[in-house]
Amino acid sequence: MKPSEPRSRISVACPKCGQNIVWPERLSAEEKRKIAGIGRRSRAEAALFARTTLALDLHEAKALAHHISAEEGCCHRCGSSVTSEISICAKCRSANLDW
Numbered sequence: 882m883k884p885s886e887p888r889s890r891i892s893v894a895c896p897k898c899g900q901n902i903v904w905p906e907r908l909s910a911e912e913k914r915k916i917a918g919i920g921r922r923s924r925a926e927a928a929l930f931a932r933t934t935l936a937l938d939l940h941e942a943k944a945l946a947h948h949i950s951a952e953e954g955c956c957h958r959c960g961s962s963v964t965s966e967i968s969i970c971a972k973c974r975s976a977n978l979d980w
């Protein structure tokens with residue numbers, strides 16, 4: 882078997898905590914919604930989901946799960962409003978994945 886091609890990935894650095902958040906470039910809107918839905922219930926479950934379905938390592942999966950917005954349009958850290966899919970909160974400077 883040939884080794885599989887590395888998948889291209891998107892990476893966003895969080896100015897607040899300095900973590901790098903990565904995910905596969907070809908993530909469908911449906912997958913994003915699913916991960917966000919899980920993450921809003923349980924960060925640990927979202928990390929597990931990201932590990933198994935997105936092939937992220939433990940560290941990457943945790944960083945991704947941690948940065949999902951608290952609910953749609955709300956910063957996961959301070960609750961301020963965030964306005965786009967990938968946002969840096971104007972108040973606390975945390976990166977948010979508002980999926």
Ligand SMILES: [Zn+2]
Pocket residue numbers: 895896897898899900948975976
């Ligand atoms: Zn952060």
Ligand SMILES: [Zn+2]
Pocket residue numbers: 956957958959960961970971972973974975
């Ligand atoms: Zn914030």
